[in-house]
Amino acid sequence: MDDAQTSRDEDVSPGFSSVHQKRSEPESSCVSMRSDESMGHKIHFPSGDTQTDLSHEVLNRFRSNLMKKFECLYEGTAQQGNPTLLNEIYTELYITESESGEISNEHEVRQIETQSRRAATEDTPIQCNDIFRPLPGQDKPIRTVLTKGVAGIGKTVSVQKFILDWAEGKENQDVQLIFPLPFREINLMKDKTLSLSDLLHVFFPETKEMEISSDKYKVLFIFDGLDECRLPLCFKRNERLRDQNKKKSVDVLLMNLIAGNLLPSALIWITSRPAAADLVPSECVHRVTEVRGFNEPQKEEYFRKRISDQSLANTTISHLKSSRSLDIMCHIPVFCWISAAVLEKMLSEAESGEIPKTLTQMYTHFLILQTNIIHEKDYEKNVTDEDLILKLGKVAFQQLVKGNVIFYEEDLRECGIDVTEASVYSGLCTQIFREEFGWNQGKVFCFVHLSVQEHLAALYVHLSCTNNNRNVFDQSFWSKVKDWLQHNSSGHVSLSELHRRAVNEALQSKNGHLDLFLQFLLGLSVESHQILLQGLIKQRRSRSDSNKETVEYIKKKIRTIDSPEKSINLFHCLNELGDLSLVEEIQHYLKSGRIKEAKLSSSQWSAVAFVLLTSEKKLDEFDINTFVGGYNKAEKRKVFLKLLPVIKESRSVQ
Structure with a gap:
């Protein structure tokens, strides 16, 4: 899941609509599923349509199955974890109507900073259940909606709540069929040739007993996670397709659905992280909305609900507000979850260690906390902490460089991890690394949030240098030979040299996708961090003068680079280094x-x-x-x- 369902799931005036999710306690459990009769809703058919009892039964069964799939939510844990009812923990997040779906060339944390300062009067509020309804003064019908938002901000949970409200008969009852088709599951069908009917039969077997056509039913397709799409979506070269029974590649089917050639009256809802928002041409989109995360009151509400001891909750809130970098990140629901897990334990136990004040400190404590949880499980000790962290870190780094937040079996094999290993790691690290099974029963792997992936990637790069004399940015054959020679001789790869390379790589990135990774990498080299990690991983301590060299290099870059946005991230890096x-x-x-x-x-x-x-x-x-x-x-x-x-x-x- 893209958002707070696993991980992924702002200062705004009253009257904004929102989609916030309250986290449940880990030990909460899902109550038994309700029966069809308890939904309190029967399907209403178009006037003049003589449906058989079988059609009524099939449509109600379809609705009931969707309700069962979406009524529970899993907080940072895998499907086998402890679910809780979505309706019990759901609150509102801010959703606004945006002017366009243009891409953003900033790292998502920078976008969160921008959104946190944006004046409320600049935005048009819109309720999640109203995304297909025109606002006052708008008279054109809305067929296709693009909802954008950074990782973990609540897009998938918004989709989940929309579907659940419909399945329970509460909202949007003019729609008779909703087909949720997450891109991470559609990716598993990328090599298939089939018709639209065939595709729906795979994901929704009940449709074999229906005749899906836009004149018979009002249909809504939901494509969640456009940024995770691995299909070649090229709308300019797309062949026009109007026959839903004609067999074509899955990307052709999707593009014709979105463009309105297939089932032209069907509604389309697409969610995406901002960086991928332009994969769908603007002429195909009738409305763009944006999920904006927690505002200031909602942040506090979250911690007071999540931490039962109210005195401890208030201390947690005060601590987070004392660090601007942490306070900004709290607009993201999953970061609140991570912070609550770490601070509740550290503040309640009055540990002697320093309470986290930077992002790197917070994520390192989170990793240690999760490792301790692993030790409480009954697992074979041949999986060492170091092996587990380095293997996951390698996946995290290699896929981060490629821009991937979800991984399939072939991606893991490229990193030297077989699927059995991945399943073991997922079973041990349910709150770090997930294994999902979609309706198509294909395996999909991901970290619970992009920031967790960035932190593990930075830890892998740091340890590769300090422990193995290796600069992982150098991947050429001769660089590998050089690394091998250095590793087997007295040669030494300088940490400051690695830092300079990482700074340059981040500055050259067009979309800032290495910005937060760079903050983590530099923060890990601080001596207090190395002491913190000592009990987790054996590592060679780096020389103290390495960081001095890095600080001077960053200050030199701040003087010479033209981009004000890039220099702002470098100041965050200096903050991580304590300068x-x-x-x-x-x-x-x-x-x-x-x-x-x-x-x-x-x-x-x-x-x-x-x-x-x-x-x-x-x-x-x-x-x-x-x-x-x-x-x-x-x-x-x-x-x-x-x-x-x-x-x-x-x-x-x-």
Whole structure:
């Protein structure tokens, strides 16, 4: 699942609609499934349609099966874990109507930062169950909706709630059939040639007894997880198909459904992470919505529901608010789940260790917590912590570089993991690494959230360097020979050299997909982290001067790179390394009110942007004259460009 169902599942005014999910306690269990009669709903057919009793029975059985599949939710655990009823834990998240489905070229954490500052008046609220209903003043019918949102923000849970409300007879009763077809399951059919009817028969056997046509039933297709699609969706070269019984490749069937050639009156709902939003042409989409996650009150509500000891819950909330980087991440429901698991244990037991203040610290403590849970299970000891973490880390890194968040058997074999091993790891690490079985009974693997994958990938890269003298960014034949020679001699791969390479790789990434990975990698090299990991994994301690070299290299990059957005991530990296010198210097200027008189360098202006963006103060009005005095247009232009991210988030600009 893309969102908070496994993992994946903002400051907004009252009246916004939302789709928030409350996490249940791990020991909660799913009650028995309700019978068809308890749904309190019978199918209503189009007027004039003489349906047989068999059709009524088949349609009700179809609805009942969907309800059974979607009425329970699994929090960070595999299907064999402890489910809880969705209706018992579901609250609202913010969903807004967006102007377009354009892609975003920023890492999703940066997008969360942006959304957290966006003024409520800039957005149009929309209820999840109303996504196909025009807003006041809109008169055109809506056939296709694209819902975008970052990983873990609640897209899949929104879909799940929509389907459950329909199956229980509560909402959208003008729709008679809903076909949820997640891309991660459709991917397993990518080499098949079949008709639309055949495809539906595979996923929904009841349809063998129906005649699916848009004039007989009002139908809704839900394609969840467009970003996970591995089909060659090329709408420009797509062949037109109108016959639902004609056999074609699955990608041709899907494109013709979305384009409206097949079943033109059927409704289509597609969900996607922002980076993949443009895979469907804009002319095929009638409405774009965006799931925005938790707002400030919902964050607090979550922790008070998740942690039964209210004093402990308040301490947890206060601690998270004390760190801006952690507070921003709490817009993502799954990060709240991770933070609650870590902080509830650490704060209640009054452990001597440092309470996590950075992202790397939080995720490392989460990994240790999950490893301790593994030790409580009865499993064969031939699977060591180090073997398990390194194998999962290798998968995480190789697939992260490829941009994959879900993996199939062939992906795992490429990383030297057979399916049996993967199943063992999934069974041990249900809250880290999942194995899913879709309706098609094909195996799909994924980490519970993209950030968990990024952390494990960084740990693998760090340990490959410190323990095995290997820079995993060098994959050529001669580099491997060089690595082998170094590993079998007195040669040494410098950690600072690895850091420089990782910084450059992240800066060259067009969509920022290595930004958070880079933060984790640098954070893992801090001495306190190495001490923390010592009980988990044997590792060679790195030299303290390595980080000093890395800090200087990052500051040099901040001075020379043109992208203000890239420099902001580098400041987050400096924060992970414990270097706040530039930021503290700028904070002093801002507090004293003397910034206009100061002759700031390029890197200092980048620090100004970072400080303003990560402060809790709202950016209502930006006035360039507050920062630069006089009439030097060239100087003002230079400052303007450096502060562009701040200007974008301000409601008005002077």
